[in-house]
Amino acid sequence: QVQLVESGGGLVQAGGSLRLSCTASGRTFSSYAMGWFRQTPGKEREFVATITMTGGSTSYADSVKGRFTISRDNAKNTMYLQMNSLKAEDTAVYYCAARTHYTSITAGMYNYWGQGTQVTVSS
Numbered sequence: 326q327v328q329l330v331e332s333g334g335g336l337v338q339a340g341g342s343l344r345l346s347c348t349a350s351g352r353t354f355s356s357y358a359m360g361w362f363r364q365t366p367g368k369e370r371e372f373v374a375t376i377t378m379t380g381g382s383t384s385y386a387d388s389v390k391g392r393f394t395i396s397r398d399n400a401k402n403t404m405y406l407q408m409n410s411l412k413a414e415d416t417a418v419y420y421c422a423a424r425t426h427y428t429s430i431t432a433g434m435y436n437y438w439g440q441g442t443q444v445t446v447s448s
Contacts, residue, residue: 347421
């Protein structure tokens with residue numbers, strides 16, 4: 326099993342930047358494909374970005390492509406989401422998630438979730 330804790334959320338003006346972190350404890354972090362998802366009230370959790378176990382391959386939702394960067398440091402058991410050029414529509418609770426072996430853009434395919442961190446972008 327793996328436990329996930331997100332940090333780094335907050336309030337930022339449109340056009341600004343934030344970096345989210347997801348720190349894992351428990352079983353070997355490098356055994357897990359990881360993802361970032363986000364959710365706003367009344368909506369389903371939506372895919373933001375994924376990264377493979379080694380960090381060698383990433384994927385992004387069209388809405389964040391070119392603005393967000395996902396990365397991981399397996400030596401530190403930590404995944405990151407660098408968010409630049411933030412927009413009001415990026416406002417959401419951001420969750421990190423883990424599943425064994427392969428990435429997925431479907432939230433239901435992930436076994437482990439953090440508690441979420443709020444990101445609010447003011448326009």
